[in-house]
Amino acid sequence: xxxxxxxRRWRRTAGSRLIVLGVVFAVWxxxxxxxxxxxxxFQRAELEARxxxxxxxxxxxxxxxxDLLDRNGNVLAYSVDVDTVCAVPSKxxxxxxxxxxxxxxxxxxxxxxxxxxxKRLSRKSAFAYVRRRVSVDQARRVAxxxxxxxxxxxxxxxxxxNRELAAHVLGYVGSENKGLAGLEATYDSKLRGRPGHILLxxxxxxxxxxxxxxxxxxxxxGVTIELTIDETLQHLAERELKAGVEENKAxxxxxxxxxxxxxxxxxxxxxxxxxxxxxxxFPPEQQRNRGVQDVYEPGSTFKIVTASAALEEKILxxxxxxxxxxxxxxxxxxxxxxxxxxxxxxxxxxVIVKSSNIGAIKIGLRLGAERLGRYVQRFGFGTRLSPDFPxxxxxxxxxxxxxxxxxxxxxxMGYEIGVTPLQMAVAASTVANGGELVxxxxxxxxxxxxxxxxxxxxxxxxVTTAETTAxxxxxxxxxxxxGTATLAKLPDFTIAGKTGTSNKNVDGHYLNQFNASFVGFVxxxxxxxxxxxxxxxxxxxxxxxxxxxxxxxxxxxADAALxxxxxxxxxxxxxxxxxxxxGTGNEIRVAGPAVPLTIIPVANHSSTGQVVLPELRGLSxxxxxxxxxxxxxxxxVAGEGIVIEQVPLPGTALEAGGACRLxxxxxxxxxxx
Amino acid sequence: MHGxxxxxxxxxxxxxxxxxxxxxxxxxARQLEYRRWLLVGLVLLAAALFDGWQRSVPVSHGYRLEExxxxxxxxxxxxxxxRLEIASLRAPARIEWLAINQLHLVAPQRNDSMVIERVVPxxxxxxxxxxxx
Numbered sequence: 001x002x003x004x005x006x007x008r009r010w011r012r013t014a015g016s017r018l019i020v021l022g023v024v025f026a027v028w029x030x031x032x033x034x035x036x037x038x039x040x041x042f043q044r045a046e047l048e049a050r051x052x053x054x055x056x057x058x059x060x061x062x063x064x065x066x067d068l069l070d071r072n073g074n075v076l077a078y079s080v081d082v083d084t085v086c087a088v089p090s091k092x093x094x095x096x097x098x099x100x101x102x103x104x105x106x107x108x109x110x111x112x113x114x115x116x117x118x119k120r121l122s123r124k125s126a127f128a129y130v131r132r133r134v135s136v137d138q139a140r141r142v143a144x145x146x147x148x149x150x151x152x153x154x155x156x157x158x159x160x161x162n163r164e165l166a167a168h169v170l171g172y173v174g175s176e177n178k179g180l181a182g183l184e185a186t187y188d189s190k191l192r193g194r195p196g197h198i199l200l201x202x203x204x205x206x207x208x209x210x211x212x213x214x215x216x217x218x219x220x221x222g223v224t225i226e227l228t229i230d231e232t233l234q235h236l237a238e239r240e241l242k243a244g245v246e247e248n249k250a251x252x253x254x255x256x257x258x259x260x261x262x263x264x265x266x267x268x269x270x271x272x273x274x275x276x277x278x279x280x281x282f283p284p285e286q287q288r289n290r291g292v293q294d295v296y297e298p299g300s301t302f303k304i305v306t307a308s309a310a311l312e313e314k315i316l317x318x319x320x321x322x323x324x325x326x327x328x329x330x331x332x333x334x335x336x337x338x339x340x341x342x343x344x345x346x347x348x349x350x351v352i353v354k355s356s357n358i359g360a361i362k363i364g365l366r367l368g369a370e371r372l373g374r375y376v377q378r379f380g381f382g383t384r385l386s387p388d389f390p391x392x393x394x395x396x397x398x399x400x401x402x403x404x405x406x407x408x409x410x411x412x413m414g415y416e417i418g419v420t421p422l423q424m425a426v427a428a429s430t431v432a433n434g435g436e437l438v439x440x441x442x443x444x445x446x447x448x449x450x451x452x453x454x455x456x457x458x459x460x461x462x463v464t465t466a467e468t469t470a471x472x473x474x475x476x477x478x479x480x481x482x483g484t485a486t487l488a489k490l491p492d493f494t495i496a497g498k499t500g501t502s503n504k505n506v507d508g509h510y511l512n513q514f515n516a517s518f519v520g521f522v523x524x525x526x527x528x529x530x531x532x533x534x535x536x537x538x539x540x541x542x543x544x545x546x547x548x549x550x551x552x553x554x555x556x557x558a559d560a561a562l563x564x565x566x567x568x569x570x571x572x573x574x575x576x577x578x579x580x581x582x583g584t585g586n587e588i589r590v591a592g593p594a595v596p597l598t599i600i601p602v603a604n605h606s607s608t609g610q611v612v613l614p615e616l617r618g619l620s621x622x623x624x625x626x627x628x629x630x631x632x633x634x635x636x637v638a639g640e641g642i643v644i645e646q647v648p649l650p651g652t653a654l655e656a657g658g659a660c661r662l663x664x665x666x667x668x669x670x671x672x673x
Numbered sequence: 674m675h676g677x678x679x680x681x682x683x684x685x686x687x688x689x690x691x692x693x694x695x696x697x698x699x700x701x702a703r704q705l706e707y708r709r710w711l712l713v714g715l716v717l718l719a720a721a722l723f724d725g726w727q728r729s730v731p732v733s734h735g736y737r738l739e740e741x742x743x744x745x746x747x748x749x750x751x752x753x754x755x756r757l758e759i760a761s762l763r764a765p766a767r768i769e770w771l772a773i774n775q776l777h778l779v780a781p782q783r784n785d786s787m788v789i790e791r792v793v794p795x796x797x798x799x800x801x802x803x804x805x806x
Binding site for chain 1: 731732733735736738739742750753754756757760761763764765766769780781783786787788789790791
């Protein structure tokens, strides 16, 4: 008979197994718990940091560099984000082949660049540039290659849409978006703005991680700078300067056009010039801003200073006679100065009109070194005049105490003194504006976050009285009318100016090369423009005199500039016409700063519920919208700036809720409407 | 076989026993307790769902915002590029070149234009001023 199973044995087996299971479960639970404690307490900080770094990404977002605008709001320098082609060399199988394909797609690689790219891609590093800041087409062609290991990043690139226009004034920025020359360098800290820091939180996907949260400090864009430069006048100056330099087979030249009253520089042109979009391709010689960096002996244009000093000090009057003898004067025992002609006895006026060196020396000798030196300094020579040009030269002026008789004679006729074209233009402007030395400038306003801060006119000092400048103006009119600058004459305008021709001094030796210059202001009795033309080493059949080389260039520039600005002729002007105020043409004086505010009459609500439309022209767009909103009229706005046209015209009765069309525009370029 | 059969218990249903009527009593207190716990459970579940929802919504909105942000940045970049292109097209040197070489225009000569001084009539005074005179 078989032994009966003991039912308690089963219970013992199950019980022992349950105990084992329980122990295992308990150990497992303790292990899990211990691990959790380890992860959540002991390793918490490290793991949190690791998770944070995987989930979040702190980016520095570059600020948009401020724009450079001309006085009418036209863009002169502008930044755009462009693609930079990068690579992960360690991912590339055949760097040489990749470099070859990338170069073919870029389209303009030379052998040197191809070799450089191949070298960079062969380093097996984690990052390498293929080429920075490529064009849109180039980026598209490289992207079409679909090479694994090639990607793109965005970088800002500075563009100068007018290419060479005002290149020396604007300057350029380097590869790290830092201003290296011109205004880009002077105002780099303002233009650059402040980069932002963005904390991006993204999901954990391996590919194509998508950010879902963005917090932080956004970038502050740079200040936009509105210049006094007028794009059209600048183009005009550059065009005529280039033509003048080529016609006279010269080495180069400069033109300065400025407003003698405010000191605003409308144009500063130099030739040869360069394209700031590709500044690296031009030699430093072409990148030099001759207008403010080149120092030259001004020659007879400097007689403006000598004559002004003599008149101001009442040493001589315009009709006083000066004997220039036979056109020769001995200075000391070893030096003789000759005039081109033997003029004999000349009036003070004619000394300047005929540009007699002997006469100028005699005026200088009567003034003396101390007094002439004082006026040289008062006219701004020997000091940097403008805060806007980083490399501006102060010129070369010896201390009057060190002047001997020979130096005094030389300075009187514009030798042994070094000036810049800008300094000479400012000196002529001082005569034009009634005797005040006004600081020249190219920055008109700074626009920061919608706030426009105007750079005010700055009078450095009074140099001469208005009476002296009036006499000088008459004398300088004679220079153009019957003197050395008849080729500068315009049939419709009176012009005051002075020619200058000086030997070039290189390393202390005078060469048989000349600087031919002309500086003048027009219209002479109500000056709108001061224009200086300086031509370096002319070699053509026109000769080398300022009156034959530079005066015609002045004439062409002045003619076109005055017509562009709509300056009314001063000789035989057409009778003025009375025109209705329609907000077109050069009568839009609301654009000028000195125009009184437009009066807005209280709206008349007629008995029929109609609204009489007020005068809105001259108001800013915002003010006009406010007025219309108050009247319950729907505005339809086109353009930006100031209201220059409104339809219907003021005084028209409109039903409430009717529409009024406003055309907004920028100020007219002329400062003297 | 016999042994096995002998261990099997047999139960006889006595027909003498009348079938008992089973009466289910409604335990109100327990039911109330049960509903209360059910409600608590539902509330907790709802809270958990709401918590999950309110955590996920900002994230999904974040994705949408980020996409909008990127789209806006792209549009801004296109806008800036277009503005640059306009500025390039409006360059005076380019316009002059086109005018002279393609359209064969010539610059106006001095006699072709005349600048006439315009005299603008004074502004009309406000009606209130007129009325007060």
